[in-house]
Amino acid sequence: MQLAGFLEALNDSASPKDVFDQVYRSVSPFGYEQIGLFSINKKEKCADLEKSVDTDPIIISNYSESFLQNYLGKKRYEIDPVLPLARDNITPVVWDDVVGRMTLSEEQKQLVIERRHAGLHSEVTCPIHGSHANILALRFARQHAGPCDRANLGALQVLAIHFYYAFARSREKEDKNNDTKPGLSDVQKRGILTSHTLSQREAEVLLWTARGKSASSISIILGLSENTVNFYVKNAMRKLGTTNRVVAVVLAVRLGLIQP
DSSP states (O other): OOOHHHHHHHHTOOSHHHHHHHHHHHHGGGTEEEEEEEEOOOOEEOTTOSSEEOOOOEEEEOOOHHHHHHHHHTTGGGTOSHHHHHHTOSSOEEHHHHHHHSOOOHHHHHHHHHHHHTTOEEEEEEEEEOSTTOEEEEEEEESSOOOOOGGGHHHHHHHHHHHHHHHHHHHHHHHHTOOSOOOHHHHHHHHTTOOOOOOHHHHHHHHHHHTTOOHHHHHHHHTOOHHHHHHHHHHHHHHHTOSOHHHHHHHHHHTTSOOO
């Protein structure tokens, strides 16, 4: 799966829908034609209320209307077996792996049937960890049954992270041009798109990593132990939603968090 053309096209995307459409065009040749961006935070407290606000977890998707009505109306997201795993992981979660190794409740078995009828097969869910403990997931599914294409899992994860940044930026621009005050239903969807933040030390170690320095060299430059340097690198990778140092550096540069 080639990502270069996708990243270039993202820079030209003007609206959240444009960003979503660009993702679709990038992954549909590989059979992924059903896509959904989910918020998988726990129910959050609203500043104006002393109770949890139960909001629609699907931010944008091209799922069928009948599936959406059923999934949301029956709150299937509360028993969706993949969402809790995506919330606690930073690497792709494969639907077939999850349902194949767990004992499903009757409601979860019904969800499996409903997904099959909706043409959601061989799904890959890519976790996206944002700032302020906000967690999202971009889900890719095929319309026809078949084995999961595991060779592209890493590429899908990187694509999902870049999609998030582009979607967040386009959403922020859209909000700036919208003078209407957000209602309660908008609180979660706007809040989850906050930009990532790195601590000063996290940014420093990524900066030196970008300049080709090893952890041992960085420890000497910054006067830290090598273990402490690795600790900051791992924190930065976690915040950026990746387990790869090179990808973390690329994302940090793209976001303007470091300037090598």
